Amino acid sequence: MTTKDVGRTARRGPYAKSEERRQTILDAAHAVFAARGYRGGSLQDVADRAxxxxxxxxxxxxxxxxxxxxVLERRDEITSGAFPDDMREGLADxxxxxxxxxxxxxxxxELYTVLCAESVTDEHPGRDYFTARFERLRASYARRFAELAAEGRLRPGVDPExxxxxLVxxxxxxxxxxxxxxxxxxxARGLRGFFNLVLLPEPN
Known part of the structure; x- marks a missing residue:
């Protein structure tokens, strides 16, 4: 190991510890906000849990x-694991x-549901996040439904938007x-029922 390697290791040590503490705080905040909401969960609650x-x-x-x-950004990172790099499956699946x-x-x-409902209250800091998220989801799903309509898979009378x-x-x-x-x-069963109502079966 060279002197440069020793220096790099020393720098990584404090950084790794700092990142670990940060993740501990985020885990604690996730649990507190999921249980009590943003308004009800205090910084002291998070600190105590951490x-x-x-x-x-x-x-x-x-x-x-x-x-x-x-916490919301980390939630998105966690749930992004549901999306593999190769997305060839259909919308319903x-x-x-x-x-x-x-x-x-x-x-x-729990975190998503509690904070989403709470975000409609006055001056909630998560309001813009959820507003943008819903806009993004509606636009994305509308495009997918429009593609299915072009393929003849959307039932007559169903508007993609x-x-x-x-769906959202x-x-x-x-x-x-x-x-x-x-x-x-x-x-999952409820969502599958919805897709059966708006989509035609895939041709054999």
């Missing part, structure tokens, strides 16, 4: 808003697989019901 002082926490995240946005993927990640659906809006609303609604009664609500 096993540090609030002063130490603020060293990594200068404000509660910064922490929230970082992609949506259903993603729904099942999210159910297996503790706290992801309306189908996209309905249904998915969120099913997830909320699933959180309240997981033994009674099957999100």
């Amino acid at each position: 096993g540090m002082s609030q002063t130490s926490l603020l060293h990594y995240f200068p404000s509660k808003r910064d922490l929230l946005m970082s 992609s949506v259903i697989r993603t729904a099942l993927f999210n159910e297996d990640i503790p706290g992801v659906i 309306e189908a996209a809006t309905s 609303a249904l998915w969120d609604g099913l997830q909320t019901q699933w959180l309240l009664a997981p033994d009674q609500v099957d999100v």
